Amino acid sequence: MHRFFVSPAQLAEDEGELSGELHHQLTRVLRLAAGEEILLLDGAGLGCRCRIETLTKNVIRFRVLARAREAEPAFAVRLIQGLPKADKMDLILQKGTELGVAAFTPLEAGRSVPRLDEARRLARGRRWEKVVLEAARQCRRSYLPRLAAPCCLPEALVGDEELRLVLWEEESRPLAEVLPAVAPHGAAVLVGPEGGLEAREVEAARAAGFIPVAFGPRILRTETAGFAVIAILQYLYGDLGPAGKADLPAPSSKEST
Known part of the structure; x- marks a missing residue:
């Protein structure tokens, strides 16, 4: 249908x-x-x-x-994504929606190349909304992810997620060391743009409760890193694991009021 x-x-x-x-x-x-x-x-x-x-x-x-x-997914992941070049954000929004990301926070990081004026913000915002909408329809999601407007780091770091991770290849702990045995009440994943996050940005994230983590021996592209971590989190704590929920079925009776 x-x-x-x-x-x-x-x-x-x-x-x-x-x-x-x-x-x-x-x-x-x-x-x-x-x-x-x-x-x-x-x-x-x-x-x-x-x-x-x-x-x-x-x-x-x-x-x-x-x-x-359908009940809202119990485990919510927010992706804070440093704005990448060109149309890579479209891919990040599309695949993140397919992976069950609950909210996207586009970040105007220090090394983000695109600098958006108000007109470009509005134009990209409209396009991004369409990308998310079509991706959610295609992958049979019943909940649309929340999509914030591009913001600076202090605003992006505001949140109450129990597990907060920032991907940073320098002076970081392996991801496996920081993952709790019991599913946390939500997670936030902060990913830098091309060139990564600046040291001052990582320190600001650390002060806001984010744990710097490294992800294996290879340096992943900005459009790949978030997907990799989110897939792991969704498998361990979300609906991609053994206890994952089924898609919304075709309704058969009137909803009770």
Whole structure:
């Protein structure tokens, strides 16, 4: 069944409308017809199995047939990513979403090459939102990751994650030494841009509760390092391990209120 994210307001009632880009995708790309069913999600765990009732030139009317809500993943990982060159951030957002990252914090680090003015911030923000949305739809996530605006280090370090890691190849402990035996209440992973983090940035992160860790004998690219650590954390504590949860099933009954 085709899955699409919509605003929570569009699923508040048992009937609703779709227009704009989603209307184009359903009618022109997928060529769906009246009577066919789709799964609409609000990005916060609610999935609604819906039937297309009518299609006009600009509007699709649908009816909600069933509702189901998936519990929020118990283990949340936030990726604080130093802004890389070119379009590497698109890849990081896409693959991070597939790996179950709960929140992205783009970081304007000291060695970040892109320096974004307000117009470029807005343009990139819109593109990044689309990348995350499409990646979440493709990998069948029911929760959309939170995407913050690019920020400086002091703002990026604010958080209450129990496990806080900063990847740094100098004077760092091996990752395996700092991983707790019991699943922590959330984790944050700080990754520098090309060229890595500056020593002063690592010290600021350390003061905020981050543990500098090294990741094996090889130096990984900025677009690879976060994925590697997040995959390990998700396997040990999250839904990629033996106790991982299944995808949201197609709902079969109305959600209780």
